[in-house]
Amino acid sequence: MTACSNTQESQQQHNEPSDAQSSTAELQRYYQQSLDWENCKSYTTTPRSEELFGAEGLECARLTVPLDYDEPEGETAKIGVLRRSASDEQARIGSLVLNPGGPGGSGMQSAAARVSGVKSTELGGKFDLVGFDPRGVGASTPRVECLTPTEKDAARQNSEVITSDGAVERIERENRRYAEKCAERSGEKLLANVGTASVARDMDVLRAALGDEKLTYLGYSYGTLLGNEYASRFPDRVRAMVLDGAVAPGEWDQTEMQLEQAAGFQQAFDSFAQWCARQQRCALGSDPDRAVQRFHEITRPLIGNPASTVYDGRKLSYADAQTGLVQAMYTKQYWKPLNAGLARLANGDGSTLLRLADLYHGRAEDGSYSNMMAAHQAVLCVDANRIGGRQQQRELNRKYRQAAPFTDDGHPISSARGRCAFWPLPETGDKPEPRPGKLPATVVISTTGDPATPYENGRELAEALGGRLLTYEGEGHGVFLGDNDCVNKAGTRYLVELQAPEQGKRCSA
Template sequence: MLFRATSALRRTAVRCAAVIAVTAVVGLAGAPPVAAAPVTPEALRWAPCDDTDSLGAECATLEVPIDWARPDRPTFGLAVARREATDPDARVGSLVFGPGGPGDSGVERVVGGLSRFSPEVRRRFDIVSFDPRGVGRSNPVMCSDDLLAQRPSSDLESQADFDATLAYNKRLRADCRARTGPVFEHLDTAQTVRDLDALRGALGEARLTFHGSSYGTLLGAQYAETFPRRVRAMVLESVMDHSVSSTRAFLRSAAAAAQDSFGEFEKWCAEHSACALHGRDVGRAWQGLLSRAERGELEDPKKPGIPLSSSDLVNAVAFKTLYRATYAELATKIVEMEASSPLPAAPASASSLPSAAPVFCADWHLPVRDHQEYVSLVGMMNRTAPDLPRLLPLQMTAACLGTPTANPQHRLEAREAPPVLLSNALHDPATGYPWAVSVARQFGRSGVLLTYEGQGHGSVTRGPCMERAVDGYLTDLDVPVRGSRCPAVPS
């Protein structure tokens, strides 16, 4: 799940979060693969997970190098979990799930249940996932609570604010590095690609069967680029395009995807009496709430007496429901907030920078020269997404200012891979459809795009058409016909 709003972290893992899906300087060359000597992983030692509600999930730890360029140096433990195939006699092998975020826990995904996968996939595959390096139980990023509490606002009003943010980011990186250890300098997806290949070997699989979702699609695509002949089957669901060439281009595409989904919400309300705003001007009602939030007059529904910031209104209320395409829920929330009593006017609450996202910043070069350019980017995003100001991609841009990038954007070179199935909704607020089209083209003849003609972030289990296509590809390597599309189903 890309660019989610997250809570502040407490001396535990800094969850590299963000809800949306920031990017690079024009003309960055492709990052070369990490040079590494062969490493023979030990077989995984499975045991019941410690979680009391794991319901049969098994856990293990895989030792991998901190830096794959120096595999003889110290290692850390990569946390892994699995649920075995429900029909052992029909088992195909292991399917590895690449979690999103960045910062999502694959172990939690497996331990907590496997609703993302169809009954047929559950029947035929052991479902395996892991906590990527720096996340959850895999040497999590640790940072000072006090320093995190000092995060500046992303509403940079002057060059002095811009310079102060650069200085803060530098202090935070140093603090997190000191508390986390050397893994902090090796959190990029190019390193995780090597972890994934070690996991494939430890599972005893000659070739990898992989399902990556959202940020996990970046991992899958770079694995196919690095080890094309080690791929058996690969599903990339809700696709990130790591070739976007500039900060402005990335922010524009992110804003356009979000605004497109808000437009779908407006259309749904116009057509369905189940919408609590049916027959009304949805945009006007929403803008009224934004104005109240800007003035500090809109009460947070979850915190009586506390104002809800415009950033939280956009990212935690609207974007969360656009992710799931639960439009009736969003309409009802808008009506309920409209009816709430206004709080006494107060200075507009500023949005804080999201918690440090070291994985994200290690994968995306986010150059902004100065405050003047930052203001220009804000204006461009607000024109592109007038209903959704202060989207998290802009906040992530500020959070990554001045951060070195180990794995910058580049066009894929993965044309030697077997057929790779890409899946995307036409109206995805986080990973817009044009990204999936672009990545499919970068794969060349290897890229096959399956289009879900609906809304929301995530699509592989959206109705029988999608399930049949994905299940047939994973289990029997039946590749859908190019240009295949599946109709939208009600949320």
């Protein structure tokens, strides 16, 4: 374990928690622990992690934290941590801790995937790149587990239109059973403590174990909410934060989030349709104004009649066709395969759309799944305000369809409530209250064509944190450390020199 200071006294001083919530004697043993770094082979949980974790220079460890911070002497959780040490030890500043979003995303895999692009940069020279799997996720234990791979495959095959009272009752029974299985297979103690507030406290223990007096953090998407939570709880422990693809401050309401995402995905669909119309061949036709109609013509026949694929008898359901489209909206690099996939689907082959849906669900080619979506569901259900009765659900679905016409299945709007309505544990999420007066300058990056977190969210978060907004005029979800030099230079200068970009700075695609 390395530290900002060479003296043991300074190391211990850095490890002592100053936040009132973490100052009890019972937590000292967590803050004063050392990480035992080792080969990452035993930390792999998916074929993707097996591929990534063997890269040169990576090492892994497990961080011990209380399963319930109100019972620090009780059960513990082990948090999987991965790092690639700074290449220039003399210039090293500290650790750059990364969270990729989700919730449910693996920070270990995300950090490992970024090493090749970062190691030769100034950030790679001056920071240890650190990713962690939040409690319940990936290599961390205990893990959130809800369905077996076979059960997940079966659930994705359902394309029933839920309009009759009988269908609503049946779907709600399935959703209730899903919630029960999560509790049975994960344990209620984990599900009760898997929320963002607990993860933020884990992150402060990690900061101390890494030997950093203050946290330098990079969060994408949901990771911006986690960063906001940390900054609200531990403002005096923040060195620098880059928050890319913002969840609006105080917004952890399922209705508002879903409607904002619906509008964002429709905007991305419209951009895709305009791009597609300029191609030599476009599956949605040459008129972007008719793209939604053409999409309906291609996908609605899947309702009750899934399409064949080349994947061992698997078929493409209507639900997976929608999911495949959504996956492709996150980044323009998927637009070409989406166009080709829609053309193939129009001819009866759903293979490409199914593969895109697999990416969204975390399904590998061998049929195994990451637990990303199970953890996502668990965090959402304890953090966010839940939908109440069926009438509220029907009204949400109506507004969602209105905001995103491509999702219209052509049938009456359903009132079947989702899984969180039947979650066996209460909501536990505390809404973070930013304290900008105690924070150093933070940088929020917001993309004008972001399908998942609308641009205005970034403006609101930057204002709430008293930070700087960096605008990226382009498409996609999460841009820092990608291909845009303007964004990368501004973000790097801030993280290294603590020089935030000027107010109102904009970067073009």
